[in-house]
Amino acid sequence: MATRNTDAMKPRKFIRPAMVGALFAVVLLAVPARAGDIGLTGLAEQSSAAMEAGNWQAALDLSNRAVQHYGQNNPLESFGAQFGVMYYRKGVCEMKLKRWDEAMASLEICYRDFPNDDAAAEGGGNVSQKLALLKWGEAAMGAENWELALSRFRKFLEERDKARDRFPQGAFYINMALCHYQLGRIPEGNENLEIAINNRHGFPTPDDGIIAGVQALVATAIAKHNEQALLDFLEKNRGGLVSEPYVMHRFSRVFLKLAGDVTAADMQRAAMALYQFVPSAEIALEEARARLKITNEPSEKELLQKDIAELEAERKGNNAPEMIRLVGIAYLHEKNGNVRGAFAAYQQLESLYPASQNREENLFNLVRTSSIVAGPDITRGYAETFLKDFPKSSHVPELQNLLR
Numbered sequence: 001m002a003t004r005n006t007d008a009m010k011p012r013k014f015i016r017p018a019m020v021g022a023l024f025a026v027v028l029l030a031v032p033a034r035a036g037d038i039g040l041t042g043l044a045e046q047s048s049a050a051m052e053a054g055n056w057q058a059a060l061d062l063s064n065r066a067v068q069h070y071g072q073n074n075p076l077e078s079f080g081a082q083f084g085v086m087y088y089r090k091g092v093c094e095m096k097l098k099r100w101d102e103a104m105a106s107l108e109i110c111y112r113d114f115p116n117d118d119a120a121a122e123g124g125g126n127v128s129q130k131l132a133l134l135k136w137g138e139a140a141m142g143a144e145n146w147e148l149a150l151s152r153f154r155k156f157l158e159e160r161d162k163a164r165d166r167f168p169q170g171a172f173y174i175n176m177a178l179c180h181y182q183l184g185r186i187p188e189g190n191e192n193l194e195i196a197i198n199n200r201h202g203f204p205t206p207d208d209g210i211i212a213g214v215q216a217l218v219a220t221a222i223a224k225h226n227e228q229a230l231l232d233f234l235e236k237n238r239g240g241l242v243s244e245p246y247v248m249h250r251f252s253r254v255f256l257k258l259a260g261d262v263t264a265a266d267m268q269r270a271a272m273a274l275y276q277f278v279p280s281a282e283i284a285l286e287e288a289r290a291r292l293k294i295t296n297e298p299s300e301k302e303l304l305q306k307d308i309a310e311l312e313a314e315r316k317g318n319n320a321p322e323m324i325r326l327v328g329i330a331y332l333h334e335k336n337g338n339v340r341g342a343f344a345a346y347q348q349l350e351s352l353y354p355a356s357q358n359r360e361e362n363l364f365n366l367v368r369t370s371s372i373v374a375g376p377d378i379t380r381g382y383a384e385t386f387l388k389d390f391p392k393s394s395h396v397p398e399l400q401n402l403l404r
Helices: 017-026 039-052 056-070 075-079 081-096 100-113 118-122 129-142 146-159 169-182 186-198 207-223 227-236 245-264 268-275 281-294 298-316 321-335 339-352 359-373 376-389 396-403
Strands: none
Touching (some): 039 081, 056 081, 081 129, 100 129, 129 169, 169 186, 169 207, 186 227, 227 268, 245 268, 245 298, 339 359, 359 376
16 A cells, blocks of 8 residues: 555645635735736635636636736735745646646745745745645656655755644655655665554555555565565565455555566565455455444445445456455465465365356366365366366366376
């Protein structure tokens, strides 16, 4: 709870752009504007406003103007370490626009060329200097330079001001895990992912971040042919990975895909373990309704209403995650000689999803496995239901022979 790096995975803004702009503007009030120009203070304020509005290209254009007009002749001496904030802002905008190499260059300049001495730090200085290391690492992830990303993250941990440089730690450790997995380092990746999971409420760690970590672990385990490492992780961290059924439902299709991926890689035990993370639709629906009655949070209410609508539609539809899970479990059981387990899964399919578009095959498999592990009366009952509901099926001759 593999994508390598999505917007959801990236740490949120640590210092609001408006706050940075205010700090930056204080030292620029006396900077005279050039003829026809709004001045450095105006550029700083406008770029901050554009960032607040999510207009990243406009914010980048304004930051570039500031750097080009005022950053050519020793800006550290002219404006102090505060000028580094302009490069930080420029780098953030470039990241939002997925210009990873340009972003890394801007953030490196912010960190390297505008350091804080004690006097500068007391007066505000480059409030983004150490945070530039963090963003530099994220930009390196965007560029798929995993080693560089890890080196920047480690350096940030070593040098950051623990009182001032606040950051979303859950997302940070997820990113560390992703980098290690991309480099094939499962133990190191697991260590960081477990930090994020074990501290999910205190950091906090977003659920989608944890899922992204699990996706990356599965992809690495498949690439390394290391099913046991995946099984060990899932068993050790099951308590931290499992949330309320209505929350787990939001990630059902991700776990279905992961189970399918490891099944294709002949990791059948891992597939069975991953299928267990797909909750019962009935239980998820019941708990979502119960939660909706007691929550007063508007955003949570909206999300729960969406969950309920999806779960209700899935119960009536032909492609419910629980249905796919039961088919997968039946396949795995039978592949491993556990016909009784497959029979139980087909029984659930017939009971829970009688309107499924795959019911013909599911019911035939129920009759087939019943003939092996159940009594003749039970088998006859299922066979007669099949012949009644699917009289033109290609399986009819086989079932007629079974009833003789």
